[in-house]
Amino acid sequence: MEKLKKKAISLEAFICLGLLVGSCIATANIMGPVNMINTIMGTAHDLLINTVFFIMGVAVLAGALSEILSEFGVISLINKLLYFVIYPLYRLPGASALAIVTTYISDNPAVLSLAANKEFRKYFKNYQFTALTNLGTSFGMGFIVSAFMVAQGGLMKVNLFKAVLIGNLGAIVGSIVSVNLMIYYSKKYFKSIGESEEEKEIEKFVLDTREVRGGTVFGRFLEAMLEGGKVGVEMGIAIIPGVIIICTTVLMLTNSMPEGGYTGAAYEGIGVLPIIGEKLNFILRPLFGFTSPQAIAFPITAL
Template sequence: MEAEKVLKMDESISSRKVKAVNLETFIFLGVLVIGFGYIASVMGAGIMFKVIMNTAHDLLLNTVFLIMAMAVLAGALSALLSEFGVISLINKLFKGFMKPLYGLPGASITGAIATYLSDNPAIISFAKDKNFTKYFKKHEIPALCNLGTAFGMGLILTTFMISQGKEYALPAIIGNISAIIGSIISVRIMLYFTKRFYNYDCSKDINTNNLKNDTEYREIRDGNIFQRILDAMLEGGKNGVEMGIAIIPGVLVVCTMVMILTFGPSTDPITGAPIYTGAAYEGIALLPIIGEKLSFILEPLFGFTSPEAIAFPITSLGAVGAAMSLVPQFIIDGVITPNDIAVFTAMGMTWSGYLSTHVGMMDALNARGLTSKAIISHTIGGICAGMSAHFLYMLLS
């Protein structure tokens, strides 16, 4: 019933009637022509379409299917944890920690851990499990998107930073602490939006009155332990497949555009000159240019000593894995400091490519109408995480 209600609310947002042709028609055409015209003027029209197709194809094969595989495994794990009461135990243990800080039930920490060990969409598999969502009120479920994204690829990013040198161990730890701060801010802002979106009233929320009774008991599957384990894994994995299919449009459309705006041309293997070949992930590098123009604001906030460092958080908007590849060369060139590593870890983990995953994740949560709010909340959370890392590093060093 709740999912149907959310779907109806989303449909009401996207099905308003307006004049067949109005001012926004011409504004949209103008933006479309200017946008694609500018990209085509940089790389050529033919190359532009080739890059778009190759990037989308590579994202489908190497990103979407990877996320789907991860979601299947996370879904199976989620179902097992629910079936044998582990999530119920976690909810009891961490309720006093998660509720005051995040405003979410203790069970939500399970999703955060899952994304820390893997990537952002892992939390969606938990959100599809009714034995997990029973601990949440309806306005709290969309906030799981922000919570999970704030810890995406955390373990991989942290170990990568530490592997760059022993002097980066402390900055990486500071970055983790700062990511927690950013996640709290992001989730709290998101909860403010979701309460307004759902017209949340504590006194009228049925779940508030029945939550205690619902969480005192849990449903289990019929059969012996082996049958229950097998059924839980298969059903949880099936939810992961459905989630993987649901995120395809968001990842392919949004991430393709973000990649084109983030990365630059390829390098000629013979001359070393920049060249457009139509390969996947080539682009016009517009976002780093914008970041460099804003360096007079960003550098005091994050403590960057070089304008090149802006490229890491900007690239993290699209893919933190791609941003990580920048770090070794930054270290070789001597353009970053341990402070920058702390900020990189905090912002890379908090943002972790959220522009390319938030759309699909919110769609999978049946909360498409809140996508823009989730992005705004997480943008603020990531900036706060980076600032926290800078000031914490200054304090501790």
């Protein structure tokens, strides 16, 4: 968005400073200044090593896979085969089925690697392309979570297959609603600014043709794999600020003091969100089925 100019010194500077200083003083008063700083640094470091790099690994593999599928025409094939299944439900091209599969078997960032692929992107109109985020996040980690819950059911000697199936059906219904809502508003927006005729001509052109690299089949395979993986690395780096800043903040507000007192270790916190969760339990329980106030951290982190 276009940047605006404001006075060098305004009321918001004092409000921002007051909120930052006030929140730091309040947290330090509970945890202790040294423990607070150590917990912030330790949590951020652990999130970087064990969360961000894991997601980056997923993005690299998904990027390599999407580039290979694009190079050898698999995406074009999927687009033609599944168009009449996907479009009535999502109003998206058939190629978007690949976003469902890759995010379901891996994680949400897999859709970003797909979206960065120019051959995949060409199947989408502007207003459709924005809805890929909704589609990907609806199915992200679906297989991992489903398999984990079924395994937990075996350990607890309870059959959770029905619950897992309902959860997957809920993800499908939720994705249809979410994607169509996004398309409704994005189509409205792009219609207000107009689409260029050149873009429409390209769109018609790419349905029947695709670009490929020159060289041997093995050379094309290797180049596509490495180029797609490189996109995954760029995506992984791009998510570092959001994951570390948001998750560190949410975790410190969610977790409480350990039994032996504060030590400055990673993932300690002041337990504010569970108190709020208890107050909002009459809403959270019917909506999500949460039985623990700490679970409020899940929707907050997702948002």
